[in-house]
Amino acid sequence: MHGKPVIGITCSNVLYNKLPSIHLNLRYIEAVEAAGGVAAVIPSGSPEAARDWMEICDGLLLSGGEDIDPGFYGEEKHELTGTTCIERDEMEMALIHRAKEKKLPVFAICRGAQMLNTAFGGTLIQDIGEMCRNPLQHKQTVRRPEASHSVRLEDGSRLSRILGKTEIDVNSLHHQTFGKLAEGIRIAGKAPDGITEVLECTEPDWPLLAVQWHPEEMSAEDAGMRKLFEAFIVDARAFKSKKHMGN
Numbered sequence: 001m002h003g004k005p006v007i008g009i010t011c012s013n014v015l016y017n018k019l020p021s022i023h024l025n026l027r028y029i030e031a032v033e034a035a036g037g038v039a040a041v042i043p044s045g046s047p048e049a050a051r052d053w054m055e056i057c058d059g060l061l062l063s064g065g066e067d068i069d070p071g072f073y074g075e076e077k078h079e080l081t082g083t084t085c086i087e088r089d090e091m092e093m094a095l096i097h098r099a100k101e102k103k104l105p106v107f108a109i110c111r112g113a114q115m116l117n118t119a120f121g122g123t124l125i126q127d128i129g130e131m132c133r134n135p136l137q138h139k140q141t142v143r144r145p146e147a148s149h150s151v152r153l154e155d156g157s158r159l160s161r162i163l164g165k166t167e168i169d170v171n172s173l174h175h176q177t178f179g180k181l182a183e184g185i186r187i188a189g190k191a192p193d194g195i196t197e198v199l200e201c202t203e204p205d206w207p208l209l210a211v212q213w214h215p216e217e218m219s220a221e222d223a224g225m226r227k228l229f230e231a232f233i234v235d236a237r238a239f240k241s242k243k244h245m246g247n
Contacts, residue, residue, distance in 0.1 A: 116210050149169070150170070
């Protein structure tokens with residue numbers, strides 16, 4: 001096997017200088033490269049392109065960003081739901097389904113975790129503050145790399161094995177959370193207020209990890225968060241090796 005694993009990272013559609021453009025926080029790229037991968041930014045385009053992208057990539061990182069259009073999980077848009085982008089939603093759904101077919105490693109972060117649940121038939125709570133009872137502050141006001149609440153991990157979960165512990169401190173930058181869980185997805189960690197923070201796949205042969213916080217913001221200062229990216233790259237490297245052996 002030659003070369004580093006290629007990690008496809010999803011991004012947002014934006015206007016830059018009045019021109020249609022794409023946007024991605026550089027922290028994702030830095031975290032992937034520090035862990036030993038090569039980052040490839042996947043633009044929001046035709047869902048048919050998802051098959052081609054998943055042939056190129058050895059891992060898929062679903063990044064954070066704008067809210068998901070509630071129509072994809074059968075609801076009307078709540079007044080506190082923010083900007084949405086149907087083109088991005090459709091592209092990411094296609095990428096997720098193709099990744100599952102190939103058992104390609106997936107690391108889903110914040111919006112990415114919510115999109116993962118949505119793609120397989122789950123729903124979202126459109127605003128934690130409005131719709132959940134006595135929630136913590138999940139949209140923190142301190143520096144993005146700083147932790148603002150703890151998460152209790154399920155004993156024996158994939159994340160607890162990676163980190164070697166069952167309680168961690170995380171940052172928090174989301175105002176939505178999971179409603180009904182999709183089939184094939186299980187809860188692997190919760191905040192003290194009961195909000196789900198970690199999802200895993202029930203299929204043992206698909207390397208999947210989904211978190212609501214932003215480890216890419218913490219990884220430069222937090223060894224535990226670096227381990228998440230390192231474990232993801234290990235999975236991607238194994239996928240790449242298996243792919244080449246198949247050829």
